Amino acid sequence: MSHTRSPDAGASAAGTALPDGLSGLPNGLGWLVADRHLAVRLLTGDRLGVLEPGPVMADLAARLPGQARPLAQELTSFAERIMLQAGPARHAELRKAFGGFFDADAVKAVTPFMGSAAEQVVRPFAGAGGGEFMTAVAFPYAVRVGARLVGVTDDDYRRLHKLSQQVALVAYAARLKDPEEAVRAGHAALARIRETLAAARPAAPPGSVLGEWNAGAIGNLCDADIEANAVMLVQASLETVAGMLGNAAVRILGTPGALADPGRRDALLDDALREEPPLKTLERVVREPFTVDGHEFRRGQVVSVRVADANRLDDDPVAGRALFSFGWGAYRCLGARLARIQALELFGALHRAAPDAALAGEEVERVRHIRFAMPRRLRVVCPPPRTDRDGLTRALCEALDEHDADRPLTSLEREVALVVLAERGMAGPEDPRELTTIGEWVRWATSEHG
């Protein structure tokens, strides 16, 4: 893409001072926005557009030998179908077709799955006394929920994610020594993406993207449109979600008493999203020239909005408490509602499994990444739950509708007792027949066994 070189930071083209919060990007690529007021002014309306792949890929194709050009063409056609890379009219059509996966009803329908996925991920973590939160909890949970949404296995989701990163790298191929090699690698990755999706489709559950694709229920889009956006959803739902979980965990597990309090969990999640947005910047391109406070934005210039700065409320009372962490305007994140509930389900499950979970006290290592902000390693300790005999007795009596703690339980009632223990983060006996009465279950669970 050809971008006009911006003048040095600190002065506009006309030699006047730059608007507050605006500075030049390195290498004269365009402008960096680090101010809430200016971010709202620039991102509202359609003076700025998303980075469409057409110009970059045309530039790349011009550097390729003839036989590699059809491969670049196929990659371009795939990239142009991705909603976040499409111009306004096409974008609206694609977004509308996928909107049904993210409305309130759809999120409500998937919430029980998120709850049980959260339990499955945190229970072994808690049982092991804790560990490294990002690799043991945040990423596996993001994978499980993302995979369910798309309608693929966890392994396929991970594979699709890796392959889609290889395809995305083609956008930088023109800068490489051997652009043809990068195009061939990207094209091979696209072919494997297509094979993976084709193999996964027949088994995809109803309600998932691939399941609804099978049922012909995704708007009037053609197969190529659905395919490209299914892959985009894989890309959109991994690092963002894992980052949100890691950043929120730092606050929730680092604040005494917060894990036990749903209101504080929610508020600290909000703080984390505001102050440490998982996606650090919003990238836009000037579609038509315009001026702001006498400063000219020229066609083709990149405008990069720093989300954490745009989120800051202290200096500029604009747009209420609105968050930029999920984007702004027509391209705002479709998964925002889902992602928040996903996080709340996780910390709820962690509280049940490990009510005393806390940061291990080591300094939090953070990733060094141009786009994502999250912990690299986050050690968490999960001390065994403090035993509460009376509470457990009450929970068992209620669940079994039985007030005699000495009555022998039936085999079905013992299964219920196992579930009650599991809900409190306690492991049950290997053979539930060993324990006959409610009293025995309580003694067993509150001894060192449970």
Ligand code: HEM
């Ligand atoms: C905490 C987690 C998440 C964060 C921080 C996040 C952030 C964002 C941001 C900032 C954008 C706008 C990018 C731009 O304007 O350049 C965006 C767009 C998008 N996100 Fe998310 N996202 C998250 C989770 C998800 C999830 C879980 C999904 C889906 C499964 C998702 C799907 C999308 C889609 C489809 C778009 C494009 C919308 C459009 O083009 O109209 N996101 N996201």
